[in-house]
Amino acid sequence: MSFSKHHYLHIFYYDLLYFFKILETSVNVLIIIPPVTQDETVAVGGVVTLTCNVKENDNSSLQWSNTAQQTLYFGEKRALRDNRIQLVKSTGTELIITISDVQLSDDGEYTCSIFTMPVRTARATVTVLGVPGKPVITGFEDAVQEGGKVTFTCTSSGSKPPAKLHWYRDQEEIQGRPDVVESNPDEPTYTVTSELTLTVTRNDNNALIACAVDHPSIANGDKRTERPLSVLFSPSVSIQPESDLPREGEKFFLQCVGNGNPEPTAFVWRRKDGELPPMAKVDDAFLHFESLNKSDNGVYECQADNGIGMGDVTHTLLVQEAGVNAADPTVITTPSGVDHAVIGGVVAVIVFIMLCLLIVLGRYLIRHKGTYLTHEAKGSDDAPDADTAIINAEGGHSGMDDKKEYFI
Known part of the structure; x- marks a missing residue:
């Protein structure tokens, strides 16, 4: 069988067409960008949001799958009957879903896929935090005597990753022994234990000893348990x-x-x-x-x-005398025997001084009265009264003022 030149040209044309079709497909594959996701962390009982984005889409569908590769949503269609999983948004370039009441079993890798030729995927790791339980303090039941030692033990279970324990006396943090971490059977959580030993003084009486749990799943600070310390002294x-x-x-x-x-x-x-x-x-x-x-x-x-x-x-x-003004802070009390001795001595001095003054005054008055009588006798011959006699006796003149002395 022989083929014409026209027939060969026709075959070449179709081969060329097929080549360009393959080339076009290869180019399209090369320009398709894989979807974009991000890892999420959530505590047990919380809500996690899974977001998948692509920049361009050729009308291919987006799909979310769980850790067991079960389809959760294919575009707008729910594939798994789990009411905790809800659709938030579905477009040609974006698929967003939420999982509420998250459990430890939800921990793992989730897959977002776009069904192109070939299929493109991206993974998002969901880390589920195990929330630690409220700490329990044991090992101290009765009061301890001053100078004695007391040991507290603090335990918290259910944390993932392991929690950290801190000790406090009132508001001051104090150092306990290093935490002991143990895995819990049949679940991916941990039990953490710490001990605190104190030598107590009377200043520790009624102090609050607290154990606090530090963990990323606790949003509003720490969980703590307090125990009052009783010290006998x-x-x-x-x-x-x-x-x-x-x-x-x-x-x-x-x-x-x-x-x-x-x-x-x-x-x-x-x-x-x-x-x-x-x-x-x-x-x-x-x-x-x-x-x-x-x-x-x-x-x-x-x-x-x-x-x-x-x-x-x-x-x-020290008892005050009844007549002392109690409001006067300058009053100083002394014992009874000392009071009487001081008072007697003061009275004796005052009486002695008064007697001396009376004696001196009496002698002065007596002497002064004798001088008056003598002068009165000298001038009594020519004087009509005693005063004039005194003046005459002293040689007084008519041009001088009269001097008079009065006796009561």
């Missing part, structure tokens, strides 16, 4: 008087105040320089005086006992 004691200026004849009391844990219940009153005054009555933490007297002055001691230990303190009582 002997009392520190003070005496509070009813007033700062107790006065003779008044009722008065001293109160013994003990600060300890537990509060002291037994009180003992003593007087340093002897027995308690007969009018002083002991009533537990109070020492009552029915009517104060200078003899009540002295040093009083109170001893308080709370079963853990004892504390004592002293107070000096």
Whole structure:
């Protein structure tokens, strides 16, 4: 069989046409850009949004598939019957879906595909965070005595990735032992444990010891549990008087105040320089005086006992005289014997000075009166009265003013 030249040209034409068709297809494949996705992180119970975009599309459909390669949405059509999965937007260049009430089983890689020749895909990793449970503090049940040691244990379960634990005393962070992390069976979560050991003082009494969980799934700060710390310690004691200026004849009391844990219940009153005054009555933490007297002055001691230990303190009582102005802060009281001695000495000095003045004044008056009588006798012969006689006796002149002396 022989072929004409025209026949060969016809075959060449179709071969060329087929070549250009293949070339065009190859070019189209080369200019198709794969879809774009992004990774997402969500806590258990939250909502995650999956977005898939392409710049250009030749009317091919977009599709989202889950970690098991099950189709979730093909364009606008739901493929998997799961009401947690909802369509947000579907266009030729974009497919957006949401998954609500996310569970740990939703963790993994999701695939977005565009059905071109060949099919193009992109993957998005969804990281599901396991939310840690509220921490539990154990290991401390009863009060501890001052100077003793106490150990707290804090535990939190269900975190993914493992949570971090922090210890606080009131608002101050304190250092515990390093966290111990254990995997939970049958689920991809962890249990975290930390210990704190303290040597306590009385200043730690009623302090709040807190354990806080730090985790990226906790949006509003940390989760924490607090426990009050109870420390037993002997009392520190003070005496509070009813007033700062107790006065003779008044009722008065001293109160013994003990600060300890537990509060002291037994009180003992003593007087340093002897027995308690007969009018002083002991009533537990109070020492009552029915009517104060200078003899009540002295040093009083109170001893308080709370079963853990004892504390004592002293107070000096100085009774003011009844007539002293209690509002005058310049008044200084002294013991009774010293008061009488000082007052007696002052009175004696004043009496002596007055006697001396009276003696000097008497002698002066007597001498002055003798001079007057002598002058009166000298001028009495020619004078009509005593005054004139005195003037005449002293050689007075008529041109001078009369001098008169009056005696009462």
